[in-house]
Amino acid sequence: MVSNPARQKTGLFASSPLPQLxxxxxxxxxxxxxxxxxxxxxxxCAVCSAELDMLPLDIHLADLAGFTASAATGLHEGILQSAVQAFKYYQAPALALPLGRRLSASIAAQHWTFDMLIPVPLHPKRLAERGYNQSQKLCEVVADMTKIPCITNALMRHRDTPHQVGLDRQQRLENVADAFTADTQQIADKTLLIIDDVRTTGATLSACAAAALAAGARSITALTVGVARG
Ligand SMILES: [Zn+2]
Structure with a gap:
């Protein structure tokens, strides 16, 4: 993978009055x-785009606290990892389509059905920084392909949390505990699929599940594009 630190610097100017210039x-x-x-x-680039389209599904199932099932469309490495990074950090929201296609294909392969799809929410402050919620972009593509509704206001992140990078599992759990609340009216007795880009330790997803269970969800499943090798 080739990183370009100079590009990352552009993010520092996001609040500039002349960001486009x-x-x-x-x-x-x-x-x-x-x-x-x-x-x-x-x-x-187009070459990597074609390579990503050819990448076969490599579904990884796992037991995750609070979930009926948990799956990823492949390991978070190689071109899949690069695609997620480009999607998330390099302003390439068009990647939602091929990545969302992988998620939809995984749902079909598992013969899963749900009442609703729920993206892992970003805190409004982070949403303002990035300009879009990458999980919501994925979720909207999956909703379009599966015809399962994507509900964006049933799960809220009411507490901003420091970035998870560099934290171990216990620290991540403490970092995101009680960061989410769920809307009982919308999710009580419903079957949910929570969608995110990557599962590392599962701490964020488990915190989402805890909030959804507390609000009366009937079952909760997690699906991510990639999963870190455990
Ligand atoms: Zn390329």
Missing amino acids: TTLVMDLVFPPTCVHCGRVDVPW
């Missing part, structure tokens, strides 16, 4: 490069 200047000085292969000019 800043981005334009940064693009001229530091042309974007493909997150996976390093080709110049785009954060995600």
Whole structure:
């Protein structure tokens, strides 16, 4: 994987009064490069796009506290990891389509049915920083393909939490405990599929499940694009 620190710097200027001009200047000085292969000019290139489309499903099932079932469409490594990183950090929301397609194919392969799809919510502050919730983008693609409704206001993140990177499992659990609340009126007695981009320790998903169970959900399943090798 090829990273381009110069591109990451553009995020620091997100609150600039002239963000588009800043981005334009940064693009001229530091042309974007493909997150996976390093080709110049785009954060995600056509060659990697074709490779991602050819990547077979590699469904990983796991037991996760609070969930009826938990699955990922593949290991969080190689091109799948790069695609998720490009999608999440390099302003490449178009990747929601191929990644959402993998999620939809996994639901079909498991013969799963649900009353609703729920994205892992971002705190409003992080949403403002990034401009979009990557889980919601995935969820909307899956909703379109499966015709299961995506409900975005049934689960809320009411407490901002520090970034999870670098924390061990116990620290992550403490970091996200009680960060979420769920709307009983919308989810009581419903079967839910919670969607996220990556499962690392499962701490965030388990905190979501705890909130949904407390609000009376009948069953909760988790599905992520990737899962970290345990
Ligand atoms: Zn590439």
